[in-house]
Amino acid sequence: ASRTPCVLNLAARLRASAVAAAGLVAVSCGGTGSSDVAPAKTLDPVRVGEAISVGPTPSAIAVGGGAGRVVDGAAGTLTRVDARTRKAGRRIAVRGGPFAVAVGEGAAWVAAGDGTISSFDLRTGRPSGRPARVAGANGLAAGAGGIWVTSRIAGTVTRVDPRSRRAGRAIRVGRGPADVAVGAGAVWVLNADDGSVSRVDPRTSRANPPVSTGAPMARALAVGEGGVWVARAGGEFADRLEVVRIDPEKREVEGDPIAVRGAIPFDLAAAGGSVWATDAGDLRRSGAARAGGVTRIDPGRRRAAGPPLQTGKQPSAVAVGEGAVWVANAADGTIVPVTAEDPVR
DSSP states (O other): OOOOOOOOOHHHHHHHHHHHHTTSOOOOOSOSOTTOOOOSOOOOOEEEOOOEEOOSOOOEEEEETTEEEEEETTTTEEEEEETTTOOEEEEEEOTTOEEEEEEETTEEEEEETTSEEEEEOTTTOOBOSOOEEOTTEEEEEEETTEEEEEETTTTEEEEEOTTTOOBOOOEEOSSSEEEEEEETTEEEEEETTTTEEEEEETTTTEEOOOEEOSSSEEEEEEEETTEEEEEEEESTTSOEEEEEEEETTTTEEEEEEEEEOOOSSOOEEEETTEEEEEEOOEEOTTSOEEOOEEEEEETTTTEEOSSOBOOSSSEEEEEEETTEEEEEETTTTEEEEEEESSSOO
16 A cells, blocks of 8 residues: 655654653554665754763663653662753652653653652653552563563563553563563563563463564664664674664564664664664773764665764763653763754744
């Protein structure tokens, strides 16, 4: 069947992404097939906004419900940033070593190193309800009627009921499940230690056989813009990064890999007409520091859309929604919004 090309500009796509992330409606553009890829057209220019201080070391970010939620693992806090006013609220203490955050199913959720999954009210930012527990909690995602938590040690992903806070049956996936995302009708788990991705049916809680990315290790994944996007790592030190697209229907890698620069911590997001990859920078062999940045990938042309954006020191996490791309900079205690140059068009 023929499909109508998507003509939403970046600002409209970002607004649509926010609605979809909040779980209010499904956003469709360019047809009904989940394997549609964005058309090869010129991407809208963007600008890097003013830094918002959330300090001292933001390590994870999620967006939805009118705000961004920023986790600081070192400080043990969660901070709400109003997406409209760009003001940061007070920092809320989170016990157990928080390291991941997700927004969906009516709340903001934070996973901690002690295995607790805590929820926070979207409006007030305060803790709500009793925490859930998943031993060895690692990755976190919210959607498809559940809160999904990976355990790298156990090799599983577990659904937590957002109402009862009870953890269901652990679902075995590949080796070293780390990142997890919800979209394209499924839950997708990145198996970091064997370079594969597992698809889990949220209705049956059953996993399909893992899909190889063609590399021995993987670092991050995101679902959106017509595919499941994975950063795979090869080379002697697993430091040669390439972003590949897995077709969510065929469940196989399609198209040419896209070379990107990156260092741990590393993050991916796919929305707003682009795929976004952070590069925290690292030390060169000479001992000099290499500056990081955020690479914008054109999903239609399958290539980087220009040089990395300079958003701050050590950009380590990225999320899309509420009218912007939000980048957390771990080394300067800020988050920075990236928006369309011409937001009204």
